[in-house]
Amino acid sequence: MSFLFGPVNSRRLGRSLGVDLIPHKTCTFDCLYCEVGATTHLTTERRAYQVEDIIRELTESLPVLEGALDAVTLAGSGEPTLNLGMGEIIAAVKTLTSVPVAVLTNGSLLYQPEVRRGLQRADLVLPSLDTVKEDTFRRLNRPHPNLTLEGHLFGLFALRREFLGQFWLEIMVLKGHNDSEAELALLKEVIARLAPDRVQLNTAVRPVAEKSAQPLSPEELEAVAVFLGGRVEVIASFDRPAQPGVGLGDQEFLAILARRPMTVRHLAQALGLPPQQVEVRLGRLRDRGLIVGDRYQNEVFYRCHPSASGQ
Numbered sequence: 001m002s003f004l005f006g007p008v009n010s011r012r013l014g015r016s017l018g019v020d021l022i023p024h025k026t027c028t029f030d031c032l033y034c035e036v037g038a039t040t041h042l043t044t045e046r047r048a049y050q051v052e053d054i055i056r057e058l059t060e061s062l063p064v065l066e067g068a069l070d071a072v073t074l075a076g077s078g079e080p081t082l083n084l085g086m087g088e089i090i091a092a093v094k095t096l097t098s099v100p101v102a103v104l105t106n107g108s109l110l111y112q113p114e115v116r117r118g119l120q121r122a123d124l125v126l127p128s129l130d131t132v133k134e135d136t137f138r139r140l141n142r143p144h145p146n147l148t149l150e151g152h153l154f155g156l157f158a159l160r161r162e163f164l165g166q167f168w169l170e171i172m173v174l175k176g177h178n179d180s181e182a183e184l185a186l187l188k189e190v191i192a193r194l195a196p197d198r199v200q201l202n203t204a205v206r207p208v209a210e211k212s213a214q215p216l217s218p219e220e221l222e223a224v225a226v227f228l229g230g231r232v233e234v235i236a237s238f239d240r241p242a243q244p245g246v247g248l249g250d251q252e253f254l255a256i257l258a259r260r261p262m263t264v265r266h267l268a269q270a271l272g273l274p275p276q277q278v279e280v281r282l283g284r285l286r287d288r289g290l291i292v293g294d295r296y297q298n299e300v301f302y303r304c305h306p307s308a309s310g311q
């Protein structure tokens with residue numbers, strides 16, 4: 001199995017090579033808005049998931065890809081900090097390349113000092129915080145019973161104090177869940193104390209785990225950004241022009257679609273390929289039963305067929 005996906009043109013990180021540290025949908029949360037689907041293994045137990053295999057694949061691939069990358073991003077289809085080998089993997093990447101290392105995390109395990117220590121050599125950490133109300137936290141993020149909002153906030157503040165790299169906070173805003181003025185006013189107060197380098201707003205622009213997770217319109221999301229003030233930006237759509245793609249085979253396409261559903265437009269932008277070329281490729285994969293397409297918000301999103309992704 002490949003642990004690497006891309007490189008893709010990421011909205012935030014430029015041309016990014018994704019590294020999936022965790023088995024499919026092994027997570028501490030089961031968010032309503034998860035693009036990867038429902039969490040099948042809800043856990044807080046950290047384990048060493050295939051650390052040597054991941055490092056071996058990075059060692060083989062990074063020297064070839066280095067010139068084409070803006071970032072190496074630890075992320076994927078679950079919570080990367082659940083991998084006990086995360087710090088070792090970050091250290092290995094740092095010996096292989098000077099490309100910055102970013103970690104996308106839901107932030108739930110940052111209350112543990114060893115998790116924060118493991119992140120120290122990363123260049124950029126992008127944790128999430130969708131609400132500062134316990135009931136909304138339980139409803140929206142559906143965390144493992146071991147987790148509390150208090151612990152989540154503690155971990156974010158501790159990492160902010162200790163971590164020397166960039167700290168970008170991501171907030172997913174959903175209609176009717178965490179978009180009320182009362183919710184946002186509480187969040188604003190916590191953000192002011194946390195003082196992240198950036199705050200990035202997202203909404204459910206792709207197919208999500210639960211139908212109740214509905215997106216805000218672009219205007220509504222902009223209004224939330226204005227309300228929160230400061231260094232807040234909307235990241236809910238691609239904002240980078242396509243760049244020339246590197247040659248990706250069917251397996252690389254499938255590796256991307258196994259991690260998140262994407263439209264022809266998204267794939268064309270992410271891979272820097274003409275939409276017609278992407279359509280031909282998707283048609284071939286669909287005919288072979290390797291991907292499926294579902295309509296969401298008036299667009300067709302393609303995802304890996306469960307039997308092809310080993311889910």
Ligand code: SF4
Pocket residue numbers: 027028029030031033034035036039077078079106
């Ligand atoms: S959105 Fe992230 S944190 Fe939430 S369930 Fe999905 S993988 Fe886990």
